[in-house]
Amino acid sequence: MLRKYETLFITKPDLPDESMEKVKQRVTGAVKKNGGLEIAYQDWGKRKMAYQIQKLSKGNYVYIRYLGNGTTVAEIEHQMKVLDDVMRYVTVKLDERIDPDQFDFEADAASIYPFGARPRDNDSPRGDEQGEGGEMGDSGPDGDSKDDMDADN
Amino acid sequence: MSGNRKFFYRRKVCIFCADKGVVLDYKDVGLLRRFTTDRGRIVPRRISGTCAKHQRALTLAIKRSRVMALLPFTVLES
Numbered sequence: 001m002l003r004k005y006e007t008l009f010i011t012k013p014d015l016p017d018e019s020m021e022k023v024k025q026r027v028t029g030a031v032k033k034n035g036g037l038e039i040a041y042q043d044w045g046k047r048k049m050a051y052q053i054q055k056l057s058k059g060n061y062v063y064i065r066y067l068g069n070g071t072t073v074a075e076i077e078h079q080m081k082v083l084d085d086v087m088r089y090v091t092v093k094l095d096e097r098i099d100p101d102q103f104d105f106e107a108d109a110a111s112i113y114p115f116g117a118r119p120r121d122n123d124s125p126r127g128d129e130q131g132e133g134g135e136m137g138d139s140g141p142d143g144d145s146k147d148d149m150d151a152d153n
Numbered sequence: 154m155s156g157n158r159k160f161f162y163r164r165k166v167c168i169f170c171a172d173k174g175v176v177l178d179y180k181d182v183g184l185l186r187r188f189t190t191d192r193g194r195i196v197p198r199r200i201s202g203t204c205a206k207h208q209r210a211l212t213l214a215i216k217r218s219r220v221m222a223l224l225p226f227t228v229l230e231s
Contacts, residue, residue: 007220008180049222059222090221092179115223116181 002037002098004108007024009089013046018105019085020060026083027064029073031108036068037100040082040109047115065112067098167204169211177210179217185224189215193228 011023024041044061053059066072069070073091080089169175175184188196188203188211194213200206218224 010221020220050225051222052221056196081162087223090179090217114180116184118176118181134224 001034002069002100003093004039004065004067004095005091005093006052006065006096006149007062007080007091008061008063009075009080009085010049010053011085012054012087013056013060015060015085023062023083023085026079026094027076030079031064031066031068031072034068034072034075036066036072036147037103037105039065039067039105040112042112044114056087059087061115063112063114065094067103067121086109107111166202167207168202169207170204177207177214179214179221180223182216182218182223185211185215185218189224191224191228192230 007027011020020043028038028041030036040063042063044063046058046060048057049059064076066076077091079085079091170203171176174221188201195212198205202210203211215225219226
């Protein structure tokens with residue numbers, strides 16, 4: 001029985017392909033060598049960060065989702081700390097008690113949305129949002145509260 | 154004392170309880186940003202109307218998001 005994890009990490013933005021490849025090899029290697037199974041490894045590209053990290057404004061976000069146990073996670077996090085090019089990382093446990101034989105890797109990999117960009121019904125228009133417009137806005141911003149918002153803005 | 158009247162004034166409905174399809178994800182900046190003020194602070198429950206359980210999950214998501222520089226810790230007024 002394995003658990004499902006995801007690790008999101010940020011690398012420096014202007015790394016050459018070989019460095020990125022090295023990171024990929026180290027991380028996926030860590031998964032394999034420690035009883036883990038990789039579900040997906042995705043480079044989500046560069047993005048402007050909310051604040052500067054190591055004096056940089058942009059970072060390259062890389063995502064990996066995998067099945068594993070505590071040892072797997074420990075090894076991946078070890079690599080995160082060791083690699084100089086990795087500036088930040090976070091590991092989240094997504095699920096427990098996954099049977100690797102019965103696990104549908106492809107379906108799960110397909111359900112990964114970079115930065116949470118799920119397909120949604122865009123009902124309530126919120127003029128001040130960029131990107132993902134109105135999510136589940138029904139019970140939320142109605143006539144009244146929107147007026148409040150606009151007054152403040 | 155109405156506090157920060159920036160957001161929904163209705164206290165009844167927790168958005169996450171109402172629409173079960175919405176998943177709280179620290180990576181979902183568009184969703185999370187609705188629950189932070191323009192200064193970057195987390196909106197209190199009595200304003201946003203979320204229930205206790207989801208507010209805790211929301212707070213965790215926001216804090217993780219901040220660590221990963223998807224949301225700011227603070228925004229300075231210029």
